[in-house]
Amino acid sequence: MIQDIITIIRKEWKEVIFHRTSGRQGWVSILIIVGIVGIYLPYMSGAEWLSDPISLLTWAWLPIIMTSGMVADAFAGERERHTLETLLSTRLSDTAILLGKVAASVLYAWMISLLSALAGVITVNVAFGEGTFLFYDPVLFFGGLLAVLLVAILMSTIGVFVSLKASTVRQAYQKLSLSTTAIWFIPFILIQAFPNQSMDLLQNLAPALEKNLTVVVLAVFAVLLLVDVLMLLLAKKRFKRTRLILE
Amino acid sequence: MTENHISIQTQDLHCQFGDLHAVDGITFEVETGTIFGFLGPNGAGKTTTIRLLLGLLEPSAGSARVLGFDTHTQADQIRLNCGALLEHSGLYERLSAEDNLDLFGRIWHLSSEQRTQRIQNLLENMGLYERRKEIVQTWSHGMKQKLAVARTLMHDPKLVFLDEPTAGLDPLASSGLREDLVQMARRHGVTVFLTTHNLAEAEKICDRVGVINKGKLISVGSPDELRLKQGTNSLLVVGRGFEQSILNELKAMPDVTAVEIQDHHLVVHFKQETESGKLVQFLAGKGVMIDEVRKGKASLEDAFLALLEEEE
Numbered sequence: 001m002i003q004d005i006i007t008i009i010r011k012e013w014k015e016v017i018f019h020r021t022s023g024r025q026g027w028v029s030i031l032i033i034v035g036i037v038g039i040y041l042p043y044m045s046g047a048e049w050l051s052d053p054i055s056l057l058t059w060a061w062l063p064i065i066m067t068s069g070m071v072a073d074a075f076a077g078e079r080e081r082h083t084l085e086t087l088l089s090t091r092l093s094d095t096a097i098l099l100g101k102v103a104a105s106v107l108y109a110w111m112i113s114l115l116s117a118l119a120g121v122i123t124v125n126v127a128f129g130e131g132t133f134l135f136y137d138p139v140l141f142f143g144g145l146l147a148v149l150l151v152a153i154l155m156s157t158i159g160v161f162v163s164l165k166a167s168t169v170r171q172a173y174q175k176l177s178l179s180t181t182a183i184w185f186i187p188f189i190l191i192q193a194f195p196n197q198s199m200d201l202l203q204n205l206a207p208a209l210e211k212n213l214t215v216v217v218l219a220v221f222a223v224l225l226l227v228d229v230l231m232l233l234l235a236k237k238r239f240k241r242t243r244l245i246l247e
Numbered sequence: 248m249t250e251n252h253i254s255i256q257t258q259d260l261h262c263q264f265g266d267l268h269a270v271d272g273i274t275f276e277v278e279t280g281t282i283f284g285f286l287g288p289n290g291a292g293k294t295t296t297i298r299l300l301l302g303l304l305e306p307s308a309g310s311a312r313v314l315g316f317d318t319h320t321q322a323d324q325i326r327l328n329c330g331a332l333l334e335h336s337g338l339y340e341r342l343s344a345e346d347n348l349d350l351f352g353r354i355w356h357l358s359s360e361q362r363t364q365r366i367q368n369l370l371e372n373m374g375l376y377e378r379r380k381e382i383v384q385t386w387s388h389g390m391k392q393k394l395a396v397a398r399t400l401m402h403d404p405k406l407v408f409l410d411e412p413t414a415g416l417d418p419l420a421s422s423g424l425r426e427d428l429v430q431m432a433r434r435h436g437v438t439v440f441l442t443t444h445n446l447a448e449a450e451k452i453c454d455r456v457g458v459i460n461k462g463k464l465i466s467v468g469s470p471d472e473l474r475l476k477q478g479t480n481s482l483l484v485v486g487r488g489f490e491q492s493i494l495n496e497l498k499a500m501p502d503v504t505a506v507e508i509q510d511h512h513l514v515v516h517f518k519q520e521t522e523s524g525k526l527v528q529f530l531a532g533k534g535v536m537i538d539e540v541r542k543g544k545a546s547l548e549d550a551f552l553a554l555l556e557e558e559e
Contacts, residue, residue: 003356010350011342011350014342014346015339015341082334082335082336083337083338083339085334085335086335086336086338087337088303089301089333091323091326091354091355242304245303
C-alpha cells in the first residue's frame with residue numbers, strides 16, 4: 001500500500017512540478033513563491049520576521065492556497081484528460097489512489113511552507129544576524145508546520161470531493177474556490193450578523209486564551225485532526241471505482 | 248476456479264443503467280492463449296463488457312470469471328493479472344514516453360532493472376525508443392496508440408483487453424501490431440480480448456469472434472464458422488450486357504436480397520445458398536453474354552452485417 005501511495009505521489013509531482021507550461025517548468029513557480037515568502041518578505045520585515053505570528057500566517061497560508069490547483073486537478077484533471085479509467089483499471093486499490101492524491105497535494109503544500117520558512121531563517125540571519133544565529137520561536141515554528149499539515153489535509157479532502165464531482169479542472173477549481181472562500185468567511189459573516197454576541201464571546205474567551213494559549217492551540221489542533229480523519233473516511237467511502245466509472 | 252484453459256467465462260451477464268440494457272444476458276468463454284474478437288456496432292455493449300470483466304462495473308445479474316477470479320468479489324486479482332487499453336489511450340501526456348511506462352512498471356512493482364529492460368524492449372519493438380524522452384503531448388495519434396499498447400504489456404499480463412487498438416494507426420503500424428498480438432498469443436500464451444470495427448483485422452488474427460448487438464451476444468464462433476453460417480449465398484457473373492432493366496427484374500425476385508455491379512461484374516446476393524443454373528438461364532434468356540460465374544465467398548464483414556440485419 002505504502003509503495004502504491006508513493007507511486008501516485010511521484011506521478012502527481014512529476015506531472016505538476018516537472019511538466020512544461022509556456023516553456024516554463026512547474027518548479028519555477030515554487031521558486032517564485034519561496035523567493036517572495038522566504039526571501040523578499042523576511043528581508044523587508046527584518047529580524048522580527050522570526051518572532052511575529054503574522055509571518056507564520058504568510059509562510060503557512062500561501063502554500064495551502066497553492067494546493068487548490070493541484071487537488072482540483074486530482075480527479076477532474078484525470079477525467080478531463082481521459083486517464084482516469086486507465087488508472088482505475090490498474091492493480092492499485094481505491095485507498096492507495098485516494099491517499100496518494102491527497103498526500104501529493106498535502107506534502108506539496110507542506111514542503112513549500114518548510115522551504116519558505118527555512119529560506120526566511122537564512123535571509124534574516126544573512127541580513128540581520130550580527131553574529132548570532134536567529135531562529136523562529138520553536139512553538140511558533142513547529143506549531144506552524146503542524147497547522148499547515150492539518151489545514152492542508154482538510155483542504156485536500158474538500159478538494160477531492162469537489163474534484164470527484166467535477167467534469168473539468170476549471171469547474172473543480174471554481175467550485176473549490178467558492179467552497180473554501182465560504183468556509184473561511186463564515187466567521188466574518190457570523191461576526192457581522194451578531195456583533196454584540198461575538199464581542200461578548202471574544203471578551204469572555206480572551207482571558208482564557210491568555211492563560212491557556214498552549215492548551216487552546218492544542219485543542220484546535222485536536223479538532224482539526226479529528227475533522228481531517230472524518231473527512232478522509234468520508235472521502236474513502238465516496239471513492240468507489242465502480243461509481244467513478246459512470247460519472 | 249475456472250479451469251486453466253479458460254481465461255474468460257461469463258454466465259448470463261447483465262448490466263442495466265435505468266431502462267437501458269447495456270449488456271443483456273451474455274454467455275461465452277474465451278480459451279487461454281487465444282485471440283478473441285468482440286465485434287459490434289457503436290453502442291452495442293463492447294466497452295461495457297470489458298468494464299464488467301475488469302470489475303470496473305458491477306453486473307446487474309449473472310456472473311463472470313476472469314483468469315479464474317470472480318469479477319464481483321476478486322476484481323483486484325483480475326486487475327493485477329490483466330492489462331487494458333480502453334476507449335482512450337489513457338496516457339499521461341505531460342510526461343515523457345519513458346515516464347509513462349516507468350509509472351506503470353512501478354504500479355506493478357517491477358524492479359528498477361526490470362523496468363529499464365522492459366521499457367527498452369517494448370519501445371524498440373514499437374520503433375519509439377529513440378523518442379522515449381519526448382513529452383507524449385507532442386506525438387501523433389498513431390505514436391500515442393503504440394505507446395498505449397506498450398504500456399498495456401509493461402507488466403507481462405496473462406490477459407489483455409484491447410479496445411480498438413489499431414484505431415488511428417497507419418497500415419504498416421497496424422500490421423506490425425497485429426503480428427505482435429498473434430506472437431503474444433501463440434508464443435507466450437497470452438490471451439487477447441480485442442474489440443474492433445476492423446472486420447478484416449478480426450478475420451486475420453482472431454481465433455474466435457463474438458458478435459454483440461444491443462447488449463445481446465448474437466453469435467460466437469471462429470471466423471470460418473460465422474462465414475459458413477451465412478453460407479456462400481452470392482453469385483458473381485463476369486460478362487457483358489447487364490442492362491438496368493435486367494438488374495431491376497433480378498431485384499424483384501423473391502429470393503434475391505441485393506443486386507450490384509462491382510468492377511463491371513454482376514453480383515447477386517440471395518437469401519440462402521443458391522445454385523447458379525437458374526440465374527445463368529435467366530441472364531442468357533435476357534441476352535447477357537456470360538463469360539464466367541463464380542460463387543461468392545462471404546467475408547466476415549458479410550457475415551457480420553447479415554447477423555445484424557437478422558437481428559433488426
